[in-house]
Amino acid sequence: MEPIKPVNVAELRRMREAGEKITALTCYDASFALLEDRAGVDVILVGDSLGMVIQGGNTTTPVTVNDIVYHSRCVAPHLKRAFLVADLPFLSYATLERALDASQRMMQEGGAKMVKLEGGREQANIVEYLAIRGVPVCAHLGLQPQFIHKVGAFKVQGREEAAAEIMLQDAKVLTEAGADLLVLECVPSSLGKRIAEASKVPVIGIGAGPDTHGQILVLHDILNISPMVTIGRKPRFVQNFMEGAPDIESAVRAYVQAVKTSKYPAPEHCF
Ligand SMILES: Nc1nc(=O)c2c([nH]1)NC[C@@H]1CN(c3ccc(C(=O)N[C@@H](CCC(=O)O)C(=O)O)cc3)CN21
């Protein structure tokens, strides 16, 4: 049997070039790390969404660096192939020094291979500061849940042409600063397509339409057990992959297959 080749930044770029969709999913513990890795998920994110699906809050604001490090440590040792990304939580990258300290912990203690941070061109100096020191960075544009208390609600971003232009430029500035990956959340499909085509690095979408280079969803959402879908309102981009699946691993495999074959997202999941 051939040894398993771990996914890295170069492999993600190759997949984009080859037109192979990148599959990504959040994960917070060992059992699901083993399951997702086995199911062929390419990118695994220890997301600050854990504030909602693990801690039961309404926002990601209370999540700390310790929380992400703890869950990354639960996940990292069990991945043979998947590429592990850790979210930098609220205010953990408010200064260059804090961003570097938090990233050091994510990589050295948590075992993450990349950190993710929210925001546009205003974060470029932080992205550069990390990238030139060997910290791979994923930038996160569109809906930025860490801005919920300033914005008031989780809603679609970049609907106006002026806002779309700014986001396109942000993507360019962030990749020029050294970002190796982009997450694009809750934007019209037309803007998802424009940013994906213009970007020099792979773009992974969530509610960003079918034309990004990959898709990411929150694990508990595809299993239909997150408070947001059972108690609250289900976001448009969420699909329940437990429907028709005999068990959890089959549901995760169905998600991977649906992304790889571009069956997900369907028009009803897009803005
Ligand atoms: N369980 C879970 N799933 C997620 O996808 C998720 C989290 N938690 N926590 C962090 C953020 C918050 N996210 C959200 C939360 C709500 C909507 C939402 O209700 N969106 C409306 C948009 C309405 C509009 O502007 O038109 C929707 O209908 O999808 C979207 C993303 C995505 N992330």
Ligand SMILES: CC(C)C(=O)C(=O)O
């Ligand atoms: C939804 C993804 C992109 C995320 O940032 C998270 O899970 O925290």
Ligand SMILES: [Mg+2]
């Ligand atoms: Mg997040």
